[in-house]
Amino acid sequence: MAPHTDEDLRQVRSLDAEDVKGRDFTIDRNDMPKGYFFSPKFIGSMFAIGANLGSGTGAFALIAPILSFVNEDIGPDANLTWVAIAYLLASSIGFPFVGRLTDIFGRRWFFIFGGMLATVGSIVCATAPNINAMIAGEVILGLAASGQILYGAPISELVPMKHRFWAQGYVVCWTIPTSSLAAVVAYAFVFQTKVGWRGVFYFLIALNVAITIALFLFYRPPSFHMKHGDNRKTQYLKHFDFVGAFLFVAGLLLFIMGISWGGVLHPWKSAAVIAPIIIGFFLLVAFALWEGLAPLQEPLVPLHLFKVRGFVISVLMWSLGASVYYANAILWPSMVNTLYASGHGVMWGGWASCLANSGITLGELLVPVGTLFKNKHWQIRSVFFIGSAFVVSMASCTPHTPTQAMALIFFGSFFIGYNEIANSTVITLTVDDQREIGTANGIASSVRNCVSTICSTVFTTVLANRLAESIPAKVPPALTAAGLPASSVAPFITALSSGSATAFNTVQGLTPTIQAIGVRAYQEANSDAFRTVYLTTLAFSGIGMLLSIFYPNIDHLLTNAVSVQLHNKGADDHADVYDEEKKIEN
Structure with missing residues (x-):
C-alpha cells in the first residue's frame, strides 16, 4: 500500500468534521x-x-x-x-x-x-x-x-x-x-x-x-x-435543528395535551380540547415539512x-x-x-x-x-x-x-x-x-x-x-323492579361507583336482596361497555x-x-480516536 501523505491525513480529519455521525x-x-x-x-x-x-x-x-x-x-x-x-x-x-x-x-x-x-x-x-x-x-x-x-x-x-x-x-x-x-x-x-x-x-x-x-x-x-x-x-x-426542535416540542405537547384532556378535564367539544389538537397537528405537519425541505446539516x-x-x-x-x-x-x-x-x-x-x-x-x-x-x-x-x-x-x-x-x-x-x-x-x-x-x-x-x-x-x-348508555338502561329498571324507590336509584348508583361498602347505608329502602340485584345489573352494564x-x-x-x-x-x-465497544476507565479519548491516524502518520 502506498504511504499516506499529510494531505491524506487532512482529508480524513475534514471528512470527520463534516460527518455528524x-x-x-x-x-x-x-x-x-x-x-x-x-x-x-x-x-x-x-x-x-x-x-x-x-x-x-x-x-x-x-x-x-x-x-x-x-x-x-x-x-x-x-x-x-x-x-x-x-x-x-x-x-x-x-x-x-x-x-x-x-x-x-x-x-x-x-x-x-x-x-x-x-x-x-x-x-x-x-x-x-x-x-x-x-x-x-x-x-x-x-x-x-x-x-x-x-x-x-x-x-x-x-x-x-x-x-x-x-x-x-x-x-x-x-x-x-x-x-x-x-x-x-x-x-x-x-x-x-x-x-x-x-x-x-x-x-x-x-x-x-x-x-x-x-x-x-x-x-x-x-x-x-x-x-x-x-x-x-x-x-x-x-x-x-433548533427550529425543528421547537416545532416538534410545541406540536407534540399541544396534540397530546388536547387528546388527554378530551372527556377527562374538558368536554370534547370545548375549545380547550379542539384548539390544542388542531394547532398541535399543524405544527407537527410543519415539522415534517421543515425536516424534509430545509437544508439542515x-x-x-x-x-x-x-x-x-x-x-x-x-x-x-x-x-x-x-x-x-x-x-x-x-x-x-x-x-x-x-x-x-x-x-x-x-x-x-x-x-x-x-x-x-x-x-x-x-x-x-x-x-x-x-x-x-x-x-x-x-x-x-x-x-x-x-x-x-x-x-x-x-x-x-x-x-x-x-x-x-x-x-x-x-x-x-x-x-x-x-x-x-x-x-x-x-x-x-x-x-x-x-x-x-x-x-x-x-x-x-x-x-x-x-x-x-x-x-x-x-x-x-x-x-x-x-x-x-348501558348503566341508565339496565340498572334503574332492575332496581325499581326489585322494589327500590325511584328516588333512591341515583344515590345507589353513586354509592356503587364510589366502591365503598359503607356508602350503601345511606340509600333509603335498600335491602341485601335489592343490593345484590342492583350490583348484578351494574356488572352487566359494565360488561356491555367492555x-x-x-x-x-x-x-x-x-x-x-x-x-x-x-x-x-x-x-x-x-x-x-x-456496533460499539466499551473502553476502560482512564483511557485517553483523544488517543483512541487517533489510532488510525497514527498508523497513517507512521
Whole structure:
C-alpha cells in the first residue's frame, strides 16, 4: 500500500468534521479482546441499562394502580389525572432528543445525568405534600424516563447483532417487579407496610442511586472526542435543528395535551380540547415539512430513516401492538374490580390485575427462543394475528366467566408481548447506519407513545360513552323492579361507583336482596361497555395485520458485528480516536 501523505491525513480529519455521525466503531465479535463479554465494565453496564429500564417503567407503572390512595392522602385534587399526563408528555418529548443527542455527543454523561434526574424526581414524589408536587415529580421522572426507557440503543449496540433479541429479552427481566407485578408491589406497599404509597418512591430512590453509580463506574461507550476527533461540541450545537426542535416540542405537547384532556378535564367539544389538537397537528405537519425541505446539516429527525421499509413497518407494528397492550392495561384492572373481585380479598384483585402485564412480559422473555428458528418475519406476523384474536375475543366475556376472561387476557397479552420485543429489536437491526441507532430508537419511541395515547383516548372515550348508555338502561329498571324507590336509584348508583361498602347505608329502602340485584345489573352494564371497547381494538390491530403482510425477512441482518465497544476507565479519548491516524502518520 502506498504511504499516506499529510494531505491524506487532512482529508480524513475534514471528512470527520463534516460527518455528524462521527467515527464508525463497528467490529466483528471474533476480533474483540478475549473475555470482553465477562469483564466488569460489560457486566456492570448491562446491569445499569437493565435496571434503568425497570426504574423508568416503575416511575409510573408502580404508582398508577394506587393513585386513588395518593389522592385520599394528599388530595383530593381535580388535577390528579395530570400525574399520568405529565409523565407521558415529558417522556414523549424527550425520546427523540435523547436519541439524537447521544448519537452525536456520546451516551455516557446523558445517561448518568438521567440517573441523577430520576433520583431527584423520586425524592420529590416521595416527599410530595400535595398532588401538584406529585405532578412536578412525575415531570422530572418522565424526562429521566426518556433516557431510561430508550434502552434499545445502548443495549443493542453493545452485543453482536445476532444476539440483540437475547439482549432485549434480558433487559425485560428488570420490568417484572416494576411493570408485570406492579399492581401487586404497589398494593403491598399500601396494605402491608407503614410507609404506604410513598414506599414506591423510596424503592425507586435506592434503585436510581445504584443505577447512577453503576453507570459512572462501568458504562464507558465512545465519547464525543472518540466520535469526532478534535472537533468542538459548539460546532455541532451551532448547526443543531433548533427550529425543528421547537416545532416538534410545541406540536407534540399541544396534540397530546388536547387528546388527554378530551372527556377527562374538558368536554370534547370545548375549545380547550379542539384548539390544542388542531394547532398541535399543524405544527407537527410543519415539522415534517421543515425536516424534509430545509437544508439542515443536523436534522432532529433524519427522514431517510423512513425510506427503509423494515424500519417503518416495525415502528408501526410496535406502536399498534402497544395500542392493544394499553387496551389491556386500561380495561383489564377495571374489569377485575367491577366484574370479578367481589367476594375476594384486596390482594386477589392485585394479582388478577397483573395477568395482562405478566403475559406481556412472558411473551417478551420468550422472543430470544424464537431466534433459534429462521424466518423471523413469519413469527412476527403470526404472533400479532394470534394476540389480536385473543384480545378481541375478550368481547365474549361476561360477569359469569372470570376464568375465561383471565385465560384470554393472559394469552392475548403473551402474544402481543412477543410482538413488542420482536419489533423493537428489528427497529435497531434495520437502521442502515448503526451510528444512528439512538436517533432511530428515539423516533420510534416517540411515535409509539403518540399512537398509544391516541388509542388509549379512543378506548377510554368509547368506554365512557357506552357506560353512559348501558348503566341508565339496565340498572334503574332492575332496581325499581326489585322494589327500590325511584328516588333512591341515583344515590345507589353513586354509592356503587364510589366502591365503598359503607356508602350503601345511606340509600333509603335498600335491602341485601335489592343490593345484590342492583350490583348484578351494574356488572352487566359494565360488561356491555367492555365488550364494545374490545371490539374497537380491531380498528387498530386490523391495520397491524395488513402491515405485517409486507414485513421483510431480517434474518440476513443477524451477524457477528458489534456496533460499539466499551473502553476502560482512564483511557485517553483523544488517543483512541487517533489510532488510525497514527498508523497513517507512521
